[in-house]
Amino acid sequence: MNDTTPSAAANPRHTAPPPTERVAMLRWMRENLFNSPINSMITVIIALFLVFALPDFIQWALFQSVWSGDHEACRAATGACWAVVGEKHRPMLFGVYPYDQHWRLILALVIYLSVIAATMTPAFWKVKILMPLWIFNLIVTLILMWGGVLGLQPIETSQWGGLPLTMVLFTGTVVFGSPLAVLLALGRRSHLPGIKSICVVFIESLRGVPLITILFVAVNVFPLFLPEGLEFDKLLRVMAGMAIFFACYQAEVIRGGLQAVPRGQIEAAEALGLSYWQLMRRIVLPQALRICLPGLVNHIIAAFKNTSFVLIIGLFDILTATTAVMEDPVWRIFFVEAYLFVALIYFVFCFALSKYSQLVERWLGEGRRF
Amino acid sequence: MISAAVPLSCAGGGDFSLIHFFLLSDNMASSEDSATEKLTAPDRVTPKGDTSIFNSMAFRGIAYQVLLAAFVILGGLYLYINVNANLERQGIATGWSFFNENAGFDIGESPIEYDSEDSYGFALWVGVLNTLRVAFVGIILATILGVFMGIARTSRNWLLSKVANVYVEICRNVPVVLHVLFWATVVRFLPHPKQAITPFDGAFLMNRGIVFPIPNEHPAYIWVGVAFVLGVIGAIFLGRWAQRWREMTGQYIPTFLWGCVIVIGLPLAAWLVQGAPLTWNVPALRGFNFQGGMALSPEYAALVVGVTVYTAAFIAEIVRAGIQSVPHGQIEAARALGLRPRFIMHYVTMPQALRVIVPPTASQYLSLTKNSSLGVLIGYPDLVNIGNTTLNQTGQAVEAIAIMMIVYLSISLAISTFMNLYNRLVAIKER
Numbered sequence: 001m002n003d004t005t006p007s008a009a010a011n012p013r014h015t016a017p018p019p020t021e022r023v024a025m026l027r028w029m030r031e032n033l034f035n036s037p038i039n040s041m042i043t044v045i046i047a048l049f050l051v052f053a054l055p056d057f058i059q060w061a062l063f064q065s066v067w068s069g070d071h072e073a074c075r076a077a078t079g080a081c082w083a084v085v086g087e088k089h090r091p092m093l094f095g096v097y098p099y100d101q102h103w104r105l106i107l108a109l110v111i112y113l114s115v116i117a118a119t120m121t122p123a124f125w126k127v128k129i130l131m132p133l134w135i136f137n138l139i140v141t142l143i144l145m146w147g148g149v150l151g152l153q154p155i156e157t158s159q160w161g162g163l164p165l166t167m168v169l170f171t172g173t174v175v176f177g178s179p180l181a182v183l184l185a186l187g188r189r190s191h192l193p194g195i196k197s198i199c200v201v202f203i204e205s206l207r208g209v210p211l212i213t214i215l216f217v218a219v220n221v222f223p224l225f226l227p228e229g230l231e232f233d234k235l236l237r238v239m240a241g242m243a244i245f246f247a248c249y250q251a252e253v254i255r256g257g258l259q260a261v262p263r264g265q266i267e268a269a270e271a272l273g274l275s276y277w278q279l280m281r282r283i284v285l286p287q288a289l290r291i292c293l294p295g296l297v298n299h300i301i302a303a304f305k306n307t308s309f310v311l312i313i314g315l316f317d318i319l320t321a322t323t324a325v326m327e328d329p330v331w332r333i334f335f336v337e338a339y340l341f342v343a344l345i346y347f348v349f350c351f352a353l354s355k356y357s358q359l360v361e362r363w364l365g366e367g368r369r370f
Numbered sequence: 371m372i373s374a375a376v377p378l379s380c381a382g383g384g385d386f387s388l389i390h391f392f393l394l395s396d397n398m399a400s401s402e403d404s405a406t407e408k409l410t411a412p413d414r415v416t417p418k419g420d421t422s423i424f425n426s427m428a429f430r431g432i433a434y435q436v437l438l439a440a441f442v443i444l445g446g447l448y449l450y451i452n453v454n455a456n457l458e459r460q461g462i463a464t465g466w467s468f469f470n471e472n473a474g475f476d477i478g479e480s481p482i483e484y485d486s487e488d489s490y491g492f493a494l495w496v497g498v499l500n501t502l503r504v505a506f507v508g509i510i511l512a513t514i515l516g517v518f519m520g521i522a523r524t525s526r527n528w529l530l531s532k533v534a535n536v537y538v539e540i541c542r543n544v545p546v547v548l549h550v551l552f553w554a555t556v557v558r559f560l561p562h563p564k565q566a567i568t569p570f571d572g573a574f575l576m577n578r579g580i581v582f583p584i585p586n587e588h589p590a591y592i593w594v595g596v597a598f599v600l601g602v603i604g605a606i607f608l609g610r611w612a613q614r615w616r617e618m619t620g621q622y623i624p625t626f627l628w629g630c631v632i633v634i635g636l637p638l639a640a641w642l643v644q645g646a647p648l649t650w651n652v653p654a655l656r657g658f659n660f661q662g663g664m665a666l667s668p669e670y671a672a673l674v675v676g677v678t679v680y681t682a683a684f685i686a687e688i689v690r691a692g693i694q695s696v697p698h699g700q701i702e703a704a705r706a707l708g709l710r711p712r713f714i715m716h717y718v719t720m721p722q723a724l725r726v727i728v729p730p731t732a733s734q735y736l737s738l739t740k741n742s743s744l745g746v747l748i749g750y751p752d753l754v755n756i757g758n759t760t761l762n763q764t765g766q767a768v769e770a771i772a773i774m775m776i777v778y779l780s781i782s783l784a785i786s787t788f789m790n791l792y793n794r795l796v797a798i799k800e801r
Binding site for chain 1 (some may be wrong): 529
């Protein structure tokens with residue numbers, strides 16, 4: 001403990017020179033790589049594998065790869081063909097949206113992502129800032145995508161595609177799904193048997209079926225529910241289906257949080273004379289949502305990944321667009337590179353969100369340390 | 371710097387605003403009327419003269435439920451009338467009579483005999499079996515891979531834990547749709563049967579799927595199977611008896627070792643007694659394709675690999691969390707008592723870790739089963755795929771989708787019942 005204090009020099013036991021870096025490294029290796037015969041064996045096997053595989057992979061991905069040019073250059077090279085991304089990134093990222101209007105989508109994405117970045121910054125965590133910011137964000141991005149005003153060429157939702165469509169689906173799912181999830185969770189915890197049983201049946205039956213069947217309902221059955229002549233946009237129907245599906249999973253997470261709120265909190269609030277909604281809004285939900293934050297974020301990440309299911313029903317999200325692009329007979333053998341590019345986009349978003357949620361947990365944990 | 375500044379705001383005003391972040395819509399309304407909002411007396415303490423029935427909790431409870439029930443019933447009725455009217459207008463039949471009609475489409479692979487002359491009902495049944503085939507194999511493989519990766523992540527070997535970590539982070543942050551699509555495309559680009567890859571003698575990887583040798587059928591194998599079942603039952607009884615014996619006398623019997631001997635030895639003995647019959651059915655190239663052996667279609671292989679790799683990443687995280695949830699003091703105490711490492715694993719770590727591991731693993735099994743419906747994407751004839759074909763041919767969307775949902779609900783129910791039973795075995799026994 002006192003190694004750094006001046007008195008250490010006077011103490012003969014502390015006069016030995018500090019271990020050199022080499023010794024420290026060897027010691028680290030002995031403790032972390034060769035701490036038992038079995039571990040030494042595992043280390044050697046993995047190291048051998050890495051020595052053989054990694055250089056080949058790096059050669060393929062970096063040194064022998066083609067970064068620009070046409071498919072002829074790609075076929076000639078032995079490495080990866082990143083040129084496919086350069087050649088096809090526009091239809092991959094923006095789908096069938098008119099080519100000369102892509103600037104609108106780029107602008108919308110920039111606005112959208114900066115609002116998300118702002119939302120993730122604690123300094124902006126005030127309703128007075130976030131609420132107008134998000135209303136502004138949604139209005140501007142939707143105007144940019146839809147057009148029809150301010151001299152912008154109108155674009156049908158059936159022509160929306162690529163990454164912006166993924167973002168629209170994701171935002172819609174979370175924005176419409178979250179309030180529904182809270183209601184379902186409260187309903188399931190209700191002491192009124194009628195409300196409780198309806199919520200239980202609704203949640204459990206939707207959690208028991210695959211998302212695809214919900215999407216089939218949204219596409220094939222929902223139009224039958226409406227009286228003749230009334231129609232809803234396909235994108236909106238799919239979004240509603242995904243939001244309901246999301247809400248059922250999120251409701252279970254919130255229920256877990258609700259159960260963890262100490263009973264005394266509720267009794268104290270009742271003793272103060274708070275009504276049911278005051279009690280929930282002011283006392284129970286703030287605590288419950290904080291407790292189940294990791295679970296909430298997990299399902300938000302899942303909602304982002306689940307947007308890719310629309311491939312099956314033919315909405316042009318980024319994955320559908322990529323699959324369609326890779327039908328091109330000239331480029332199709334370079335599917336690995338194209339899919340890696342899309343995977344990278346999903347990965348960056350999901351990984352960042354999960355790391356961010358760990359950060360928030362730590363902030364909250366520090367605030368609660370007793 | 372940030373982490374130092376934020377707790378302050380969390381403890382103070384920032385605390386509440388984080389919640390606003392979740393409940394934006396709700397709180398906007400509240401911030402306006404919060405000034406005028408007066409805290410009313412609870413209904414139970416009814417003041418004199420205010421005995422209106424609308425202030426009674428019981429009455430309100432009934433009223434809410436009646437309103438909700440009426441909403442659900444009337445809404446359902448309204449939708450039902452609309453659906454009927456729409457179907458009639460479009461000339462689409464209703465009811466389940468299509469079940470017995472000729473399906474008229476072929477199914478790429480089927481565990482039971484099927485041809486296009488068979489009925490829709492039978493075709494859907496083939497789909498159910500195909501779904502179960504993926505789910506069953508996927509669950510087993512994902513458990514093996516996931517447990518291995520989970521333990522690897524907690525390993526004291528730095529390299530191993532890092533490799534497992536990279537696997538988990540990459541696989542669970544990419545959508546399962548992309549996993550399945552990727553593997554389906556990989557399989558499609560494998561070489562033709564004539565240039566098939568042979569990982570070991572007799573097995574072939576190609577764009578028509580995977581073929582590998584299997585033993586030829588022989589009547590002796592029935593007895594081997596019977597011996598295996600008997601061996602498993604015997605091992606369970608041995609385990610129970612050994613535990614009782616240990617509690618009574620303190621003597622330890624190596625249950626695991628003897629259990630393995632019984633489970634493997636009995637079928638082996640049965641096989642040897644009947645003259646050890648073994649001939650291999652080796653696949654061979656005839657014309658354009660392989661004959662004999664066991665063949666897995668490319669779609670099946672891609673689907674199983676895709677859902678397995680994805681789900682295993684989640685199971686690995688669950689296993690890691692479970693193992694790390696056991697307090698270190700428990701293991702130190704066990705060491706201080708002089709328990710050998712494998713006894714620590716068996717009697718101290720695993721019983722406590724399993725309580726944490728089993729419930730979330732059950733929901734991963736459920737999600738794997740549901741994700742097997744991605745077969746429709748790559749042309750594997752699972753239930754959703756065949757249901758979708760039925761839907762397109764008959765136009766009876768409501769019935770076709772209802773069948774899919776009912777079947778998946780039943781499968782989910784079966785899996786969760788089974789896992790609940792298992793969970794009861796490993797859960798804390800409170801006495």
